Amino acid sequence: MRPRGTRISSSPGSDVALRSAAFARPRHRPAGPRPAVAQTAVLGTGLAAGAGVAVAHSPYLEHPAVHGVLYGALIAAMTTVACVALYRGIERRLWLVLLTLALYSATALDTLAAPGLDALGQIAWAAVLVVAVYILLSFPEGRLPDQVARGVVAATAMGAVLVWGALLATAERLPEFMPSASCQGECPRNPVRIVGRGAAVGDVLAVASWSLTAGALIAVAVALTFRMRTAPAIGRRTTSPILVSVLAVGATFAAAAVARAGGAAPATLERLGWFSTATSLTIPCAFLAGMLGARVFAGGALERLVARLSAGARDLDARRVLADALGDPSLTVAFWRPQRREYVDAGGHPVQPPAGATGRSTTIVRQDGDPLAMIVHDAALDAEPGLVGAAGGAALMMLENARLEADLRASVADLRASRARLASAADAGRREIERNLHDGAQQRLVALRMRLADAEAQVVSDDELRRSLGELGADTEETIDELRSLAHGVYPAVLVDHGLASALASVAGRSPLPVRVETALPGRFAPAIEAAVYFCCLEAIQNAAKHAGVGATVTVSVRAHAGRVAFEIRDDGVGFDVHDVDDVHGGHGLTNLNDRVAAVGGDVHVASGHGAGTTVRGDVPATT
Amino acid sequence: MAVRVGVADDSFLIREALTRLLGDSDEIELVAVCADGEELAAAVDTCHPDVVLVDIRMPPTMTDEGIRLAAQLRRTHPEVGVIAMSAHADPTYALALLEGGSEGRAYLLKDRLHSRAQLLATIETVARGGSIIDPKVVEALVHRPSSQARSPLDVLTPREREILVEMARGASNAAIAETLGLTKRAVEKHINSVFAKLDLPLSGDISRRVRAVLLFLGRTDA
Numbered sequence A: 001m002r003p004r005g006t007r008i009s010s011s012p013g014s015d016v017a018l019r020s021a022a023f024a025r026p027r028h029r030p031a032g033p034r035p036a037v038a039q040t041a042v043l044g045t046g047l048a049a050g051a052g053v054a055v056a057h058s059p060y061l062e063h064p065a066v067h068g069v070l071y072g073a074l075i076a077a078m079t080t081v082a083c084v085a086l087y088r089g090i091e092r093r094l095w096l097v098l099l100t101l102a103l104y105s106a107t108a109l110d111t112l113a114a115p116g117l118d119a120l121g122q123i124a125w126a127a128v129l130v131v132a133v134y135i136l137l138s139f140p141e142g143r144l145p146d147q148v149a150r151g152v153v154a155a156t157a158m159g160a161v162l163v164w165g166a167l168l169a170t171a172e173r174l175p176e177f178m179p180s181a182s183c184q185g186e187c188p189r190n191p192v193r194i195v196g197r198g199a200a201v202g203d204v205l206a207v208a209s210w211s212l213t214a215g216a217l218i219a220v221a222v223a224l225t226f227r228m229r230t231a232p233a234i235g236r237r238t239t240s241p242i243l244v245s246v247l248a249v250g251a252t253f254a255a256a257a258v259a260r261a262g263g264a265a266p267a268t269l270e271r272l273g274w275f276s277t278a279t280s281l282t283i284p285c286a287f288l289a290g291m292l293g294a295r296v297f298a299g300g301a302l303e304r305l306v307a308r309l310s311a312g313a314r315d316l317d318a319r320r321v322l323a324d325a326l327g328d329p330s331l332t333v334a335f336w337r338p339q340r341r342e343y344v345d346a347g348g349h350p351v352q353p354p355a356g357a358t359g360r361s362t363t364i365v366r367q368d369g370d371p372l373a374m375i376v377h378d379a380a381l382d383a384e385p386g387l388v389g390a391a392g393g394a395a396l397m398m399l400e401n402a403r404l405e406a407d408l409r410a411s412v413a414d415l416r417a418s419r420a421r422l423a424s425a426a427d428a429g430r431r432e433i434e435r436n437l438h439d440g441a442q443q444r445l446v447a448l449r450m451r452l453a454d455a456e457a458q459v460v461s462d463d464e465l466r467r468s469l470g471e472l473g474a475d476t477e478e479t480i481d482e483l484r485s486l487a488h489g490v491y492p493a494v495l496v497d498h499g500l501a502s503a504l505a506s507v508a509g510r511s512p513l514p515v516r517v518e519t520a521l522p523g524r525f526a527p528a529i530e531a532a533v534y535f536c537c538l539e540a541i542q543n544a545a546k547h548a549g550v551g552a553t554v555t556v557s558v559r560a561h562a563g564r565v566a567f568e569i570r571d572d573g574v575g576f577d578v579h580d581v582d583d584v585h586g587g588h589g590l591t592n593l594n595d596r597v598a599a600v601g602g603d604v605h606v607a608s609g610h611g612a613g614t615t616v617r618g619d620v621p622a623t624t
Numbered sequence B: 001m002a003v004r005v006g007v008a009d010d011s012f013l014i015r016e017a018l019t020r021l022l023g024d025s026d027e028i029e030l031v032a033v034c035a036d037g038e039e040l041a042a043a044v045d046t047c048h049p050d051v052v053l054v055d056i057r058m059p060p061t062m063t064d065e066g067i068r069l070a071a072q073l074r075r076t077h078p079e080v081g082v083i084a085m086s087a088h089a090d091p092t093y094a095l096a097l098l099e100g101g102s103e104g105r106a107y108l109l110k111d112r113l114h115s116r117a118q119l120l121a122t123i124e125t126v127a128r129g130g131s132i133i134d135p136k137v138v139e140a141l142v143h144r145p146s147s148q149a150r151s152p153l154d155v156l157t158p159r160e161r162e163i164l165v166e167m168a169r170g171a172s173n174a175a176i177a178e179t180l181g182l183t184k185r186a187v188e189k190h191i192n193s194v195f196a197k198l199d200l201p202l203s204g205d206i207s208r209r210v211r212a213v214l215l216f217l218g219r220t221d222a
Helices: A013-019 A034-056 A064-088 A094-111 A115-138 A147-170 A200-230 A233-261 A266-311 A318-326 A379-383 A387-394 A396-458 A463-490 A493-498 A500-510 A527-547 A581-585 A591-599 B012-023 B037-047 B065-076 B091-098 B110-114 B116-127 B135-142 B158-169 B173-180 B184-198 B206-218
Strands: A008-010 A332-337 A342-344 A360-367 A370-378 A515-520 A554-561 A564-571 A603-608 A614-621 B003-008 B028-034 B051-055 B081-086 B105-109
Touching: A034 A064, A034 A094, A064 A094, A064 A266, A094 A115, A115 A147, A115 A200, A147 A200, A200 A233, A233 A266, A233 A379, A266 A318, A266 A379, A266 A387, A318 A332, A318 A370, A318 A387, A318 A396, A332 A396, A342 A396, A360 A379, A360 A387, A360 A396, A370 A379, A370 A387, A370 A396, A387 A396, A396 A463, A396 A493, A396 A527, A396 A591, A396 B012, A396 B110, A396 B116, A463 B110, A493 A500, A493 A527, A493 B091, A500 A515, A500 A527, A500 A554, A500 B091, A527 A554, A527 A564, A527 A591, A527 A614, A591 A603, A591 A614, B003 B012, B003 B037, B003 B116, B012 B028, B012 B110, B012 B116, B028 B037, B037 B051, B037 B065, B051 B065, B051 B116, B065 B081, B065 B091, B081 B091, B081 B110, B081 B116, B091 B105, B091 B135, B091 B206, B105 B110, B105 B116, B105 B135, B110 B116, B135 B158, B135 B206, B158 B173, B158 B184, B158 B206, B173 B184
Parallel strands: A008 A360, A515 A554, B003 B028, B003 B051, B051 B081, B081 B105
Antiparallel strands: A332 A342, A332 A370, A360 A370, A554 A564, A564 A614, A603 A614
C-alpha cells in the first residue's frame, strides 16, 4: 500500500535510453492495465445508452429524443476521457472513474416522473457536483494540492448537503435540476419529505441548487486561475482549457438561477438549458485537450533537452538543464550515495524525499536497476506520465557526473565533521582528566599535607621524627605544585572559566621569554574554538621559548573580525628555514598545529627565515 | 573571644583535615562544616560565623561557586569575612574575588592550608576586615605581561617593587618593615613613591590598598 500523498514513479525506459546511443523513443509505460480500460469502456457505453434512453422518455422535456442523444453523447465523452486517462496512467483509481460515470448516468433519473427514481436522480446531482469539483481540482495529480482546493471541495460538499437535504426534507414536489426540463405544477411528489413547508419551497431550493452549482464552478475556476499563476509551463497547458469550460458552465447556471429567481418564462429557461448541456459537453473535451497539450509539451521538452545535452558543454548544472527543459523552475535533483544509502544535493547535504500532499512529485532515475538520482518536481508534470523519467534517462551521463561530484562533496563534509568530533572528544577527555586530577589527586595531596603538618605539630620530644615529617611535608608540597602544573598543561581551568585572554596571559607569565599578549575579543567562543586557538598559541610560544634563542621577545595577538578569530605569534629570534625538512620535523613540531586548527575548519601558516624570526599566523571560524 | 568559622568544600578529605586543624585551636570556634555553597549560605543565617572558608569550585556547576557566594554575602551579610581557597594560582580568580571590594576578603591556595599558623593569621586578619592574597598569586600577577612594550612596573626601583609585592599580599606597614628589614618611616616613604609613580589613589586602608594594587597589576589593556 503506497503511503498516502506520495507518488513515486520510476523510469524503466532509462535503461533503454542508456543502451541506444542516440536518443531513442522510450517504450510506452505499461500504464493502466488493459482490463480496467476495457471494463470502463463497456460500462460507459452501457450507461450512456441507458441514460440516453431514460432521458428520451422524460415527460418534462420539449425535445426528449435530442436531449437523450446529447445525454448519451456526454456520458460517452466522459467514458472516452476516462479510458484515455486510465490507459496513459494519468488516473489509476478505477473506482473513482466508474463511480463518476455511474453517478452522472443516475442523474438521468431526475427527468423521470416516478417519485422514488426522481428523488434518486436529485441525490445523484448533489453527489455529481461534489465529485466533479473534486476531479476538476485534483487533475492531473490525483490529489488536492493545497488548502484552497480542499476548502472549495469541503464547502461544496457542505453546501450540497444543506441545499439538497433541505429540498428532500421539505419540498412537497421535487423540481427538475436540468434547466431545460420544467414540470410546471406536475412535478413528481417528494417521497422523502419530512416537514411540510408549502409549495414555493421547491422553487426556492431549485434556485439555491443552481446557485450552489454556479458558485462551486466559479470557485473552481478561481482556484485554477491562481494555480496557473505559479504552475510550470506544462501546468498551464493542461489547466487552461478546463478553466474556460468550467467558467462557461458556471456562468450558464448562474444565468439560469437569476432567470428563475426573477420569474422568467419556461421558454427562457429552456434555452438556457440548451446552453448548459452544450457547455457541459465541453468539459470532457477540455480534459482531452489538456492531455493533448501535455503530450505536445512533452515532445518539445525532450527535444530541447536532447539538443542541450548534445551541445555538450562540460560543466553542466544538472538541475538547471532539467528545470529549463521541463519548464519547471522549482525542480530539484538529489543524488544517491550508495555507501550511506541516502540522497544528497549538489553541495553534498542530505535531502529527504518530500512527504505528504504538497503538490510535489518524485521521480527516481535508475541506472542498471540502482537508484542514481531523485528528481522532485511540480506534480503538474505528471500530466504526461513518463516525461520526467524519460528526461532523466536521456540525461544519464550528465546525472552520473553530477552524482560523483555530489558524493565527493558529501564525503568531504563527512570527513570534516568526523575530524571535528574527534578533536572535540579529545578536548572533552582532557577536561575530564583535569577535573579528575583536581577533584581527586590534588585534594588528596592537600589533605595529606595538612595531616602531615598536624602530625608534625603533635610530635613534641622526637626531633628526628619531627624533621622527617617536615621533609615529607615539603616533598608533598612540591608534588602538589607539579600536579598543578600537569593539570594546567592538560587543560587549563582558567581557559574553561575565563576564556582566551586570561589563559594566554597565564601562559605568557610562565614563559622564560618575555611574551606580550594583545587581545581584542568581544567575548567567549565555543569551547572547541577556544581550545584550538589556545593550544595552537601555546605550542607556538613553547617552540619560540625552545628555539628562538636568548634575548628574543614574543608577541601574541588574537583578534576577532568578520566571523573569524585570527591569531598571530611572532618572535624576533633566530628563525629557521621552513623548506628544510630537518628543521621542520626535528623538534620544531609545528606540523601538529595544523591538525588542531583544521579540525575546527581553520588554517595556520608558518613563516620563518634564518635570522628573521618566526611568525605563526592562523585563523578559525568564530562559530562551529 | 573565639572567632566563629564556617567551612564549605565538596571534598570530604579537605573538610576532615580542616576540622581537625581548626578544631584544636582555642582561638577558633568551628560552627559549620558544609559540602556546598547553598548549605553554607543557610548555615550563615543560623550559625552566624565571623569568617567562612569556601572552596571556589563546588557543585552544581563546578566553576566559580565560591566567588559568587562571596559576592552574595557581601550583599546579605557584609560583616562576614570570606577566605576563598583554590588549587589555581592563576590571578584571574583572585581578581574576580576582589571585584566586589576587598574588605574582609582573602584568596589562599590550598597549599597554604597545612600551616596552622598561617591559616589562623589569615582568619584573624579577615575577621578584622583585612585582606590577604596568597604570595604565589601575587607573584604570578607581577610577572604577568602587559600589552605595552614596557611594563608599567619598570618605573619602580627594585626596592619599591618588593614593597609593592608585600602590599599586594595584604601586609600592613609594620609587617612590611619587619619582613624587609626597614624602618616604618622608610616603608611609608617608599609606599608614597610607588603610589605616586603608578598614579594610584593613596589610601590608609590596607585592604583598599590591596585591591588598588591588584587591580593595577591585573589590568589587561588591549
